[in-house]
Amino acid sequence: MTELQNKIRELLEDHTVDLVIGWENGSLPLVSSPVFIKKAEDAGKVNFDVTCRNNLTTYLTKDRRQLGKDYQKIGIVVKGCDARSVVLYVTENQVKREKVFLIGVPCQGVLEKKKIFDICEGREVLEKRVEGENIIFKGHAFEIKVPFNDVLSDSCLGCRYPDAREFDAFIGTPRGELEKKDEFKVVDDFEKKTPEERWAYIKDEYSRCIRCYACRNVCPSCYCNECFVDHNDPQWIGKTPEVTDNIIFHLIRNLHLAGRCVDCGACVSACPVNLDLRIMNKKVEKEMKDRFNYTAGLDINEKPAMATYCENEKQDFIMG
Amino acid sequence: MCNTYLPFPMKVERIITENPDRTLRTFDLSFINEEDREKFIYMPGQFCEFSILGKGESPFGIASSPTEEGILKFTVSRTGSVTREIHYLQEGDIVGIRGPLGNWYPEQLMQNEDVVIIGGGFAFTTLRSMIVYMLAHRERYGKITVIYGARTPEYFIFKEELETWDARDDITLHLTIDKPYPGWEKLVGFVPTVTGEVNLDPKALVLVCGPPVMIKYTLPVLTKIGFKDEKIFTSLERRMKCGIGKCGRCGIGSKYICIDGPVFSLAELNKIPEAF
Amino acid sequence: MYKFKIVYLPEFLEYLQEKYTLWAPAKSGTETEFKVISSFAEIDQSRLNTTLNPKEIFFPRREVLFSYDENGIKTPPPPEKPVAVWGLRTCDTRSIRMLDEVFSNAHQMPEKEMFKDPYWINKYADSLLISQACRQPLSTCFCNWFNSGPFDETGSDIFVIKGEVNYYLKGISDKGQEVLAGFAKAEQTDEKDAAEIKDLQAAAESYMSPALDISDLKSKLDKIWDDPLWEEIGAKCINCGACAYICPTCHCFDVSDEGKAGKGKRVRLWDACMFQLFTKEASGHNPRSNSLNRVRQRVMHKYNYFVDNYQKFLCTGCGRCVSVCPVNMDIREIIKKILAHEI
Numbered sequence: 001m002t003e004l005q006n007k008i009r010e011l012l013e014d015h016t017v018d019l020v021i022g023w024e025n026g027s028l029p030l031v032s033s034p035v036f037i038k039k040a041e042d043a044g045k046v047n048f049d050v051t052c053r054n055n056l057t058t059y060l061t062k063d064r065r066q067l068g069k070d071y072q073k074i075g076i077v078v079k080g081c082d083a084r085s086v087v088l089y090v091t092e093n094q095v096k097r098e099k100v101f102l103i104g105v106p107c108q109g110v111l112e113k114k115k116i117f118d119i120c121e122g123r124e125v126l127e128k129r130v131e132g133e134n135i136i137f138k139g140h141a142f143e144i145k146v147p148f149n150d151v152l153s154d155s156c157l158g159c160r161y162p163d164a165r166e167f168d169a170f171i172g173t174p175r176g177e178l179e180k181k182d183e184f185k186v187v188d189d190f191e192k193k194t195p196e197e198r199w200a201y202i203k204d205e206y207s208r209c210i211r212c213y214a215c216r217n218v219c220p221s222c223y224c225n226e227c228f229v230d231h232n233d234p235q236w237i238g239k240t241p242e243v244t245d246n247i248i249f250h251l252i253r254n255l256h257l258a259g260r261c262v263d264c265g266a267c268v269s270a271c272p273v274n275l276d277l278r279i280m281n282k283k284v285e286k287e288m289k290d291r292f293n294y295t296a297g298l299d300i301n302e303k304p305a306m307a308t309y310c311e312n313e314k315q316d317f318i319m320g
Numbered sequence: 321m322c323n324t325y326l327p328f329p330m331k332v333e334r335i336i337t338e339n340p341d342r343t344l345r346t347f348d349l350s351f352i353n354e355e356d357r358e359k360f361i362y363m364p365g366q367f368c369e370f371s372i373l374g375k376g377e378s379p380f381g382i383a384s385s386p387t388e389e390g391i392l393k394f395t396v397s398r399t400g401s402v403t404r405e406i407h408y409l410q411e412g413d414i415v416g417i418r419g420p421l422g423n424w425y426p427e428q429l430m431q432n433e434d435v436v437i438i439g440g441g442f443a444f445t446t447l448r449s450m451i452v453y454m455l456a457h458r459e460r461y462g463k464i465t466v467i468y469g470a471r472t473p474e475y476f477i478f479k480e481e482l483e484t485w486d487a488r489d490d491i492t493l494h495l496t497i498d499k500p501y502p503g504w505e506k507l508v509g510f511v512p513t514v515t516g517e518v519n520l521d522p523k524a525l526v527l528v529c530g531p532p533v534m535i536k537y538t539l540p541v542l543t544k545i546g547f548k549d550e551k552i553f554t555s556l557e558r559r560m561k562c563g564i565g566k567c568g569r570c571g572i573g574s575k576y577i578c579i580d581g582p583v584f585s586l587a588e589l590n591k592i593p594e595a596f
Numbered sequence: 597m598y599k600f601k602i603v604y605l606p607e608f609l610e611y612l613q614e615k616y617t618l619w620a621p622a623k624s625g626t627e628t629e630f631k632v633i634s635s636f637a638e639i640d641q642s643r644l645n646t647t648l649n650p651k652e653i654f655f656p657r658r659e660v661l662f663s664y665d666e667n668g669i670k671t672p673p674p675p676e677k678p679v680a681v682w683g684l685r686t687c688d689t690r691s692i693r694m695l696d697e698v699f700s701n702a703h704q705m706p707e708k709e710m711f712k713d714p715y716w717i718n719k720y721a722d723s724l725l726i727s728q729a730c731r732q733p734l735s736t737c738f739c740n741w742f743n744s745g746p747f748d749e750t751g752s753d754i755f756v757i758k759g760e761v762n763y764y765l766k767g768i769s770d771k772g773q774e775v776l777a778g779f780a781k782a783e784q785t786d787e788k789d790a791a792e793i794k795d796l797q798a799a800a801e802s803y804m805s806p807a808l809d810i811s812d813l814k815s816k817l818d819k820i821w822d823d824p825l826w827e828e829i830g831a832k833c834i835n836c837g838a839c840a841y842i843c844p845t846c847h848c849f850d851v852s853d854e855g856k857a858g859k860g861k862r863v864r865l866w867d868a869c870m871f872q873l874f875t876k877e878a879s880g881h882n883p884r885s886n887s888l889n890r891v892r893q894r895v896m897h898k899y900n901y902f903v904d905n906y907q908k909f910l911c912t913g914c915g916r917c918v919s920v921c922p923v924n925m926d927i928r929e930i931i932k933k934i935l936a937h938e939i
Contacts, residue, residue: 026924026926027918027924027926027928027929028735028736028918028919028924028926031924032924033832033923033924033926034832034923034924035832036831036832054922054923058834059832114626121642122642122643124734124735126735140732140803204625205625208624208625208627210648210657210837210841210842210866211837211841212836212837212838212840212841212842212868213836213837213871214834214836214837214838214922216836217834217835217836217922218834218836218922218923230871230872230873232400232401232873232878233400233401233404233878234401235401238852238854239850239852239865240658240852240854240863240865241657241658241865241866242658266922269922270836270838270922272647272838272841272842272920273624273625273626273627273647273648274625274626274627275625321709321712321714321717322709322710322712322714323671323714324710324711325661325662325714325715325851325862326661326662326669326671327669329668372857373664373669373853373857373860373862374664374853374855374856374857374858374860375853375857376851376852376853377851378878399877399878399879400877400878400879401878402878403878416669558875558877558883559874559875559876559877561849561850561851561864562849562851562864564710564711564713565711566698566699566713566847566849567848567849567850567851567864567867568847568848568849568867568869568897569848569850569867569874569875571893571897571901573896573901573904574900574901574902574904574905579711593821593822594883594884
């Protein structure tokens with residue numbers, strides 16, 4: 001049994017928590033699955049590896065809010081970004097800090113399926129193996145060895161805080177804060193394009209959206225009881241999966257996430273049609289950083305950026 | 321090819337506000353095209369999709385009886401965006417109608433039988449249709465007993481008609497309100513209680529229609545009196561879109577309310593998960 | 597059985613285009629979906645399964661039912677040419693045939709014209725479904741659970757097997773045979789070809805995991821409607837519509853008005869039973885407000901209710917939902933859990 005599994009068993013045995021949300025091996029080689037552990041003897045199911053893309057804290061809110069009622073205290077395994085979501089919940093009064101027990105794990109980054117698909121030229125991966133700095137993908141009649149970084153999700157490549165900074169127990173050796181000089185490079189590059197080019201890109205991407213709302217539903221920060229797209233009377237937005245309504249959905253979601261996106265990448269990995277959902281979120285994150293020097297989920301005592309006002313804040317948007 | 325998704329136009333002839341807080345209105349509609357009128361053959365219990373172009377459509381039970389030729393009657397409670405638009409209609413406006421849809425009360429089984437009709441609130445619409453139909457063919461049926469409950473006397477719909485029925489001796493009407501009310505001399509008490517008190521003959525066939533909570537508490541009373549599940553019929557409601565068993569919205573178990581219902585016997589409902 | 601050299605495919609497709617509007621898998625951004633194509637070059641068959649499914653061809657994600665203005669209502673004109681689809685997998689073809697039972701066969705009441713869906717029928721009528729054998733099924737494929745397999749011809753008008761140098765084509769329906777007979781480059785196959793096909797089929801089938809016996813699934817589901825098992829199955833579901841939208845057999849839809857009172861369109865849009873809004877009534881009451889109830893509804897509809905109405909499962913084992921689910925709700929695992937569950 002791993003150290004993580006032991007810890008979970010211990011927490012359930014001594015009734016520190018009555019539920020642990022973690023990951024277990026999924027049914028496919030590149031996918032892990034969320035798992036809800038209620039009995040100490042099931043702790044052995046829990047696993048943590050490079051396929052654990054989900055931000056499990058999303059189960060603490062939405063119509064899962066009742067988890068908080070059904071359980072006295074919930075243990076939850078968190079990567080750096082996931083722990084930031086909990087911090088966000090606490091600052092936004094969605095979750096009481098004492099109701100959750102955070103089991104921090106040091107995160108090496110998680111795989112992005114799309115990159116693997118491209119590297120393997122569409123061939124199906126049946127096995128994966130991490131070997132030092134490399135990862136090996138095997139399928140029918142092929143084996144490919146690539147540097148780990150080539151198949152990490154963009155969120156992980158830009159990640160500065162791989163360890164949970166907020167935790168009640170930490171399993172493993174923390175990686176420490178990473179120096180990422182080009183965190184917003186993708187945004188900077190995008191901003192260099194002409195407005196027409198940017199618009200064309202956004203339009204092309206969002207025209208493919210099928211409005212399954214997987215991005216919204218996996219997102220820990222999208223916890224509105226009733227999302228504006230579901231509001232019927234008045235109806236704010238057309239239900240049609242057509243480009244105009246799709247753009248309204250995604251851009252409003254972007255704005256709702258201002259100062260609230262922890263760049264966990266859950267939306268990107270959930271999208272069944274692989275839309276570039278990150279670029280606009282990252283743009284909004286950059287704006288928040290530039291204007292308010294605010295990064296979501298870092299300080300549990302800080303007020304949410306959009307819920308506070310300082311006189312010396314930049315107000316150039318008013319001046320035009 | 322027949323296209324059931326296309327509404328045909330009808331004209332609003334008359335609007336009656338049924339209750340003091342103006343949330344219930346009855347709309348009498350007339351056919352604009354003769355061929356639509358000829359094609360529209362229906363039975364009490366069926367429903368239509370009522371369309372306001374640009375706003376959408378909603379299903380409503382038909383409150384008129386096939387014996388009232390040339391008009392269709394719907395009573396609409398203002399709850400959401402479509403029903404609000406319907407309430408904004410004025411006499412002379414044109415609306416879209418699709419139907420008749422769904423099945424109907426078991427009129428064939430009711431022939432030569434005593435019939436008990438139990439209704440509550442504004443869900444009395446298709447029951448009104450059935451009663452008017454039975455009174456027009458009075459000789460076909462045995463004893464007709466009606467139990468109808470509302471919050472206060474003001475919340476009965478079709479008030480004028482209730483008075484004429486009450487005056488007839490070939491139909492027994494038990495009107496009841498929830499709480500005592502100044503000037504009310506008829507029954508006081510909830511529908512389930514009244515149902516247990518008016519000496520119903522369990523050989524009769526029963527039609528029950530009303531708010532879910534009324535149905536929930538009335539059914540056990542009927543069973544206790546001795547009514548068989550096969551002889552108790554009720555009409556269900558769910559969100560609906562297509563009305564022809566495709567869109568999946570009104571599915572309960574393997575049945576679709578829009579084509580297998582809305583009228584089901586209690587015996588059928590007992591076999592369907594999610595029915596209640 | 598006919599054959600023609602692989603290089604003649606563009607010519608064959610052009611031949612089809614004389615009479616048909618041709619649909620085939622094509623790139624859409626990073627993904628592949630069925631699109632109307634004008635030339636062979638647009639075809640993308642790098643994936644076994646298209647990301648989006650072929651129901652789009654006959655049941656688009658947004659379809660205008662009619663437009664209206666001061667002159668009344670107008671339905672969209674029926675398509676000029678019938679549809680031919682190249683690049684379907686055998687599971688895709690079977691799924692289209694299933695949807696046809698729902699939309700054209702009038703809910704088992706063929707005498708009732710009013711239950712037929714003219715929008716589906718207009719596009720589906722006279723269509724030519726060309727399915728292709730899967731030479732290397734994916735690990736997510738489970739068509740063999742449903743008495744099918746990578747070389748299943750059922751439902752196809754023409755069944756195609758890609759060999760090393762030839763396409764082998766079998767006319768299954770009269771329509772399919774006629775089309776093949778009219779293509780000048782098509783030759784009759786010989787014994788050597790039959791041997792190649794046999795080998796290919798054996799190779800393809802060797803990629804499939806053994807089929808699970810699901811003959812008890814329906815009767816099991818009949819008994820577990822209010823079993824706590826659903827909590828175990830559905831707890832991790834986030835209630836998005838990814839599975840329903842990429843499913844080739846899910847067909848629930850919404851009807852919505854676009855535009856204003858005087859001028860606009862009534863459209864139908866794909867919808868999914870996974871959403872709160874699907875059953876939420878104007879009063880605010882929702883008979884299926886609980887997320888677990890919605891998971892149960894989807895499983896029950898596919899493997900229980902549909903069987904009641906159409907005597908078959910509403911699933912062809914294409915595996916798309918298995919690979920896209922953001923939380924690894926693997927329908928195969930769910931079925932296994934249900935079958936193994938002691939009541």
